[in-house]
Amino acid sequence: MASSTMADVAAGIRFRTAAYIDGQFVPAASGATYVTENPATGQPLAEIALGDERDVDRAVTAARRAADSGVWSGMSPGDRKRILVRFADLIDEHNDELAVTETLDAGKPISDVRTLDIPDTAACIRWHAEATDKLYDQVAPTGPGAVAMIVREPVGVVGAVIPWNYPAQMAAWKLGPALATGNCVVIKPAQQTSLSLLRMAELASDAGLPPGVLNVVPGPGDVVGVAIARHPDIDAVAFTGSTEVGRTFLHHAADTNLKRVLLELGGKSPQVIMADAGDLDRIVPQVLNAVFWNMGENCSAGSRLVVHRSRKTELVERLVAAAARDWIVGDPLDESTRIGPMITRGHLERVLGYIAAGRAEGARLVTGGNRVLEETGGHFVAPTIFDDATNEMRIAREEIFGPVLTVIPFDTEAEAIAIANDTPYGLAASVYTENVRVAHRMARAIKAGTVGVNAYSEGDLTTPFGGFKQSGFGGHDKSVHAHAQYTDLKTIWIDMAEDDEPQA
Numbered sequence: 165m166a167s168s169t170m171a172d173v174a175a176g177i178r179f180r181t182a183a184y185i186d187g188q189f190v191p192a193a194s195g196a197t198y199v200t201e202n203p204a205t206g207q208p209l210a211e212i213a214l215g216d217e218r219d220v221d222r223a224v225t226a227a228r229r230a231a232d233s234g235v236w237s238g239m240s241p242g243d244r245k246r247i248l249v250r251f252a253d254l255i256d257e258h259n260d261e262l263a264v265t266e267t268l269d270a271g272k273p274i275s276d277v278r279t280l281d282i283p284d285t286a287a288c289i290r291w292h293a294e295a296t297d298k299l300y301d302q303v304a305p306t307g308p309g310a311v312a313m314i315v316r317e318p319v320g321v322v323g324a325v326i327p328w329n330y331p332a333q334m335a336a337w338k339l340g341p342a343l344a345t346g347n348c349v350v351i352k353p354a355q356q357t358s359l360s361l362l363r364m365a366e367l368a369s370d371a372g373l374p375p376g377v378l379n380v381v382p383g384p385g386d387v388v389g390v391a392i393a394r395h396p397d398i399d400a401v402a403f404t405g406s407t408e409v410g411r412t413f414l415h416h417a418a419d420t421n422l423k424r425v426l427l428e429l430g431g432k433s434p435q436v437i438m439a440d441a442g443d444l445d446r447i448v449p450q451v452l453n454a455v456f457w458n459m460g461e462n463c464s465a466g467s468r469l470v471v472h473r474s475r476k477t478e479l480v481e482r483l484v485a486a487a488a489r490d491w492i493v494g495d496p497l498d499e500s501t502r503i504g505p506m507i508t509r510g511h512l513e514r515v516l517g518y519i520a521a522g523r524a525e526g527a528r529l530v531t532g533g534n535r536v537l538e539e540t541g542g543h544f545v546a547p548t549i550f551d552d553a554t555n556e557m558r559i560a561r562e563e564i565f566g567p568v569l570t571v572i573p574f575d576t577e578a579e580a581i582a583i584a585n586d587t588p589y590g591l592a593a594s595v596y597t598e599n600v601r602v603a604h605r606m607a608r609a610i611k612a613g614t615v616g617v618n619a620y621s622e623g624d625l626t627t628p629f630g631g632f633k634q635s636g637f638g639g640h641d642k643s644v645h646a647h648a649q650y651t652d653l654k655t656i657w658i659d660m661a662e663d664d665e666p667q668a
């Protein structure tokens with residue numbers, strides 16, 4: 165049962181469902197809408213404007229006008245900072261409303277969304293905002309005959325296309341650095357989860373963001389997403405989602421205006437448990453959090469547990485017990501729930517299909533493996549662990565995006581590294597060992613954008629997040645590295661030579 169407080173919040177929310185273009189909520193140019201559902205009940209939730217190419221065009225026109233006018237890029241960094249900090253404050257002030265919206269829309273457990281997603285969304289906007297007036301440009305070491313400044317300028321109009329698993333937070337990972345560096349943005353949320361971003365756009369406007377600086381166009385990826393990817397007046401596009409869709413952005417950019425393409429993609433991340441890994445009381449919750457957090461609908465999910473044979477039996481027994489005890493599946497509006505529904509019926513079936521494949525390929529199912537709470541109409545699946553798998557099985561190779569852990573034993577350090585790296589992905593990894601030399605060696609040997617040692621971690625706002633291999637291309641979220649990618653480098657060479665002196 166949902167707690168009465170959260171149920172009250174839910175009852176009082178008025179969803180914003182129109183596109184947000186040039187500082188106003190507007191219907192789609194076609195007038196069409198589509199209906200989203202609550203994944204915990206399968207019932208209709210909201211009727212959203214169904215954007216198409218014309219809406220992207222309207223949004224880009226507004227963004228270009230705002231970019232060219234200098235209303236945002238020409239504002240002093242301190243003033244830009246104040247508006248964005250106010251935006252972050254408003255997100256915090258509307259924490260319950262945004263959290264419940266996200267839970268109803270995406271099925272994410274309210275206990276996570278209220279304490280992590282929405283606070284982290286605000287913190288991300290604030291972190292990038294605070295950097296606005298603290299990052300300096302450079303002066304090149306020329307001779308006395310010239311002054312050469314190397315300055316960063318906003319690229320202009322940034323397009324963004326984001327997924328449904330962390331709707332508010334993924335938006336913030338793009339909007340924080342793109343807006344802080346003075347760009348105007350046209351962003352498309354995932355079709356299933358537009359509501360929190362539409363409300364955030366309104367809060368940004370309330371904070372003082374000028375019209376046209378932030379535009380939100382909901383609608384289908386193969387229409388709105390493609391229109392953003394191909395638009396000749398968008399200067400850079402940032403995408404988070406599947407590797408399959410991500411690679412199409414490179415084609416679109418190559419075929420059109422060579423816009424900069426920044427891709428954050430999928431993963432099949434290893435958690436490596438060495439023979440000398442420390443206390444299992446500490447390790448078990450970390451391992452389960454890595455794979456079951458957000459129902460496993462997480463690009464950096466630690467979905468492969470690569471464990472030394474000498475530790476495997478005890479560890480798996482402890483994992484099975486803790487999964488049943490701690491990872492309660494249920495109504496995501498209930499504070500005690502840790503696993504909500506899969507995002508859609510189709511996705512539930514996809515996850516169950518992988519579980520069937522794991523069984524068929526001979527992995528040993530030790531817990532879960534089935535749909536649960538079917539009577540609710542929601543798309544719930546039990547947290548699932550397969551033991552005695554090999555890295556060749558589909559459950560070890562393909563991104564499941566559900567609460568499914570695949571346990572693979574190893575005997576030597578070299579074998580552990582080979583298994584960890586035997587994947588087309590390279591987003592994240594973790595290594596558990598008490599030996600600092602082994603930790604360092606493994607952290608350097610594993611090809612992944614983030615390696616946690618003795619913890620599952622995506623780092624924090626000060627560290628870049630991005631993927632090696634087919635987990636990413638050309639981009640990082642978070643940290644000052646994210647600022648750089650939304651800017652162009654310009655050299656300004658000023659001749660300082662006295663009359664007849666030769667230049668430096």
Ligand code: TAP
Pocket residue numbers: 325326327328329352353354355356383384385386388389390393404405406407409410412428429430431462463464563565591631635
């Ligand atoms: P996708 O199907 O790739 O969708 C992501 C976004 O792209 C959605 O907004 C989607 O719109 C849009 N899209 C779909 N087809 C498109 C097309 N042909 N052209 C342009 N845009 C298109 O992924 P998903 O199912 O939402 O999310 C799961 C995937 O995202 C996983 O593979 C996961 O690993 C990855 N992910 C990665 C990260 C990072 S940081 N690396 C973070 C979160 C998720 P619609 O909603 O209309 O389909």
